Amino acid sequence: NAGVTQTPKFQVLKTGQSMTLQCAQDMNHEYMSWYRQDPGMGLRLIHYSVGAGITDQGEVPNGYNVSRSTTEDFPLRLLSAAPSQTSVYFCASSWDFTYNEQFFGPGTRLTVL
Amino acid sequence: AQSVTQLDSHVSVSEGTPVLLRCNYSSSYSPSLFWYVQHPNKGLQLLLKYTSAATLVKGINGFEAEFKKSETSFHLTKPSAHMSDAAEYFCVVSAMQNAGNMLTFGGGTRLMVKP
Numbered sequence: 001n002a003g004v005t006q007t008p009k010f011q012v013l014k015t016g017q018s019m020t021l022q023c024a025q026d027m028n029h030e031y032m033s034w035y036r037q038d039p040g041m042g043l044r045l046i047h048y049s050v051g052a053g054i055t056d057q058g059e060v061p062n063g064y065n066v067s068r069s070t071t072e073d074f075p076l077r078l079l080s081a082a083p084s085q086t087s088v089y090f091c092a093s094s095w096d097f098t099y100n101e102q103f104f105g106p107g108t109r110l111t112v113l
Numbered sequence: 114a115q116s117v118t119q120l121d122s123h124v125s126v127s128e129g130t131p132v133l134l135r136c137n138y139s140s141s142y143s144p145s146l147f148w149y150v151q152h153p154n155k156g157l158q159l160l161l162k163y164t165s166a167a168t169l170v171k172g173i174n175g176f177e178a179e180f181k182k183s184e185t186s187f188h189l190t191k192p193s194a195h196m197s198d199a200a201e202y203f204c205v206v207s208a209m210q211n212a213g214n215m216l217t218f219g220g221g222t223r224l225m226v227k228p
Contacts, residue, residue: 004156033216035218040122040220040221041220042117042203042218042219042220042221043157043203043218044218045216090156090157092157101147101159101162102149102157102159102216104156104157104158105156106155106156107154107155107156
């Protein structure tokens with residue numbers, strides 16, 4: 001199993017550009033989520049999904065869109081990049097949120113100029 | 114609502130000495146609690162979890178944590194630090210709430226191990 005994979009590993013954008021961060025998992029997990037990690041703030045939940053076709057907002061959803069057309073894939077779209085979105089982004093999957101381990105991808109380091 | 118406070122942003126120990134990373138939480142519901150470790154430029158890896166069974170939880174690499182409901186604490190300990198333990202550690206609380214599950218991360222504690 002590859003686990004949770006994310007692409008790209010690094011990305012530099014200019015303000016106003018859009019892009020999609022890819023996330024895929026091969027563990028047949030229903031739950032998937034996107035976090036951003038900023039120094040001193042831990043990880044903050046952006047969006048999450050409890051199954052194909054179902055998504056919901058987390059703590060910091062503004063400026064991001066998600067969709068979940070398959071169990072395996074959960075892409076994160078930045079609609080119009082802003083410098084405040086400079087961060088490290090992690091995708092995670094799990095059997096559920098409450099009792100079970102989250103499996104994290106290796107992260108995408110995004111810089112918005 | 115729930116929250117997690119990691120009381121130290123940085124902890125420095127000498128190799129072979131005990132490690133204590135402190136975590137306090139608040140939750141309106143019966144929580145599950147986790148500790149994750151993140152090595153430089155890596156994703157997060159689960160160290161251990163508490164889900165309302167034994168209050169003393171043993172994890173990987175010799176770490177353990179004790180759930181103390183009266184103190185709303187879930188401190189992480191290890192008897193003897195190793196150089197490979199140098200990393201950032203996150204305490205996480207999870208609880209079923211009206212709208213579903215919510216995971217809340219602490220701000221992280223960076224552990225430095227001196228030779």
